[in-house]
Amino acid sequence: MPFRVALSGLNAAGQDLRITANNIANVNTTGFKRSRAEFGDLYAVSTFGVGTNAIASGVSLNRVGQQFTQGNVDFTQNSLDLAISGEGFFTLSDRGSSVYSRSGAFGVDRDGFVVNAGGARLQVFPPVQGENGRFDGGRLSDLRLVTTDAPPNATTSVDAGLTLPANATVPTITPFSITDARSYNHSTSVTVYDSLGTSHVQTLYFVKTGTNQWNVHTYIDGQAVGGAQAIAFNNQGVLTTPANGRVTLPPHTPTAGTPPVANGAADLVIELDLSTTTQRGERFGVNSLTQDGFATGRLVGVAVSAEGVITARYTNGQSTPLGQVVLTRFANPQGLQQLGDTAWSETSESGEAVRGEPGTSSFGLVQSGALEMSNVDLTAELVNMITSQRNFQANAQMISTSDQLQQTIINIR
DSSP: OHHHHHHHHHHHHHHHHHHHHHHHHTTTOTTOOOEEEEEEEEOOOBTTBOOTTOOOOEEEEEEEEEOOOOOOEEEOSOTTBEEEESBOEEEEEETTEEEEESOOBOEEOTTSBEEOTTOOEEEEEOBOTTSTTOBOTTOOEEOBOOOSOBOOBOOOEEEEEEEEOTTOOOOSSOSOOTTOGGGOSEEEEEEEEOTTOOEEEEEEEEEEEETTEEEEEEEETTEEOSSOEEEEEOTTSBEEESTTSEEEOOOBOOEETTTTEEOSOOOBOOEEEOTTOEEOSSSOEEEEEEESOBOOBOEEEEEEOTTOEEEEEETTSOEEEEEEEOEEEOSOGGGSEEEETTEEEOOTTTOOOEEEOTTSTTBOEEEETEEEOOOOOHHHHHHHHHHHHHHHHHHHHHHHHHHHHHHHHHTOO
C-alpha cells in the first residue's frame, strides 16, 4: 500500500512541476494567465463511509485552477494593440464561434478586418447610423477598417470675424476692381470646397463707402459671386446691417481650368456670417475665418478611447466612429475552457456571457497602444519548482523505504 500512496505523490509532484513549467514557458506570452495545481487527498470509501481510523490512500489532482489576476501593461507603438485594465475579455469571432481573450495584439487582414494572430475577428458594437456617438449595444459586428476615401462636404457657411479700421477712408479710385488695390481698402481669403471635394479660393474685398458704411464684394476663383453686399455699423462699432449679421450669397457654379469651365459639381450656396465683425481701431484684423466644408479624405490612422470607441482619422481632418469594443465577463472565469493561443470559450461552469461597454458596470477600461503581459511571477514559480522537486524526491524516498521494509520481511526466516 505505501507504494501506491507514494506513487500518487510522485504523480502529483510531476503534475505540479508540469504546471509550473508551463507557467514559466509562457512568462512572456501576451494575455497569458498562470495556473496552479489544486490537490485533494484520497480515501477508500466503503458502503458505510470512512472509519475514524482510516488512513488516506494518497493524493490526486482535483483541478488546474486558472488565476485571472491583472497582468502588467506594457506600452507599444501600435494603436491597434489594446489592453484591458480591469475585468472583462475581448470578444472575438473565430469562424462564427465566439471566443474570448485578454490578449489585445491585433492587426489588419487583407480584407481590412481587425484580427488577432489566429485570424479571429475583434467584435464591436456598430455605430447607429445618423446618430453620432451612439452605438447599437444589441448586436455585434466584425470591426473593419474602411479603406475607401471619406466623402467630401461642400462649404455652406463662411464665418468671418474681422475688425475693420474705423479711420479708413473712402477709396478715390472707382469703380471697384480686384485688379486695382486702390479701389478697395482690405481683403482676405479662405479656401472653400465644392460637392466633389475640389478646393476654391473665396476672397472678400471690403470697400468703405461712407461713415460706418462698407461694401463687401465676394469672389470665388476670381469670379464675382453676386453684387456688392452693404454692411453698416453703429457709433460703437457694432454691426447693425444686416440685422443678424448673415448674408446669403447667390448660387455660384464651380469652375476649373483656363478658360474656366464648370467642373461638374453642384452649385455652391454659401452663407457669409459677419455677426462677429466690428469696426474699431486703426488697423484691419482677421480674428477668425472658418468654413464648414472639407475635401476627400484618406485613412491615416485609428484612435481608440478608454471607453473602447474606435475612430478612423482621415487626411481631411475628419473622423468617423467605426464601433465600440465589446467586453465580456463571466460569473466564474475559472470555469472557462482553455483553447490555446490565450483564448477561452464559454462553458456551463463559467456561467453565461455578460457583454457590455468598457468603463460601465464592472467592466474595465481599454488602453490603446498597450498590451497586457502575462501575470506569471517568475520568482514565485522558481520557488514552487524547488518545492515540487523536493516533494518528488521525498515520495521517491518513500518508495525506496517501502522497498527496504518489504525486503526485510521477505528475508525473515
